[in-house]
Amino acid sequence: MPFHYHPEYELVYIKKGSGLRYIGESIHKFKDEDMVLIGPNLAHIWINPHKNQQSISGSTVKAIVLQFPSDLFQSMLDTPEFALIKILLDKSQAGLKIIGETRRTVIRYLETLLECQEVERLIVLMKLLDTLARDKHPILLNITDSGSRSNYGDERIHSVHHFVITCYQQQISLRDAASVAHMEPSAFCRFFKVRTQKTFTQFLNETRIDHACQLLLAGKLSISQIAFDSGFNNLANFYRQFGKIIGKTPNEYRHG
Secondary structure, rough: OOOOOOOOOEEEEEEOOOEEEEEEEEEEEEEEOOOEEEOOOOOOOEEHHOOEEOOOOOOOEEEEEEOOOOOOOOOOOHHHHHHHHHHHHHHHHHHHHHHHOOOOOOOOHHHHOOOHHHHHHHHHHHHHHHHHHOOOEEEOOOOOHHOOOOHHHHHHHHHHHHHHHHHHOOOOOOHHHHHOOOOOHHHHHHHHHHOOOOOOOHHHHHHHHHHHHHHHOOOOOOOHHHHHHOOOOOHHHHHHHHHHOOOOOHHHHHOO
């Protein structure tokens, strides 16, 4: 499934799997036990660079995905009893990572939801949301206010993200990325830096190095093979970028 968005809220729990998670303009690694809550129309994708770029809909990642419509509790959100849940749903517009004891409790509710039906499911969902709403330590995934941005700007960023995710193993120029965004290279550089707080080259190198990390941990390829498979055509540049981003040499990372 490509970089996409939809009008429903979505809670994703990764039971088993690893790779990269793109939510809005945030890019992070995911692994077993990862859990995030995504608000309506917030673009997202999970990819597994080591497994032929399969997403969570593929066979290499096991997940529980819960979706519910944005208007499900609309008539109750302004009541005092739902005040915390309303705050939670507002925060989810930026994406939230759930950790710790809250995550463990929510996992139990998700497993219960798989077994129950009809009215009982609604009751369990409300308990689940109440648990999330009382969490004092959710991690905000997008620091900037994406709600203030134009839809066209979001579409351009999402198009560039998807282009890099699918083509990072090939040679990509700044002009290629600018063309995907339908912009001149100089304007694209400014646009991308403002929207993501990093240069396009930084973003491309981080995506490639994340792929390299997956291959290093798999332990089947030589470092030079990994460098070229990750899109680097210069081994010295691969070592330089790896050290800059990871803070270790590839060998140290593989055996650390």
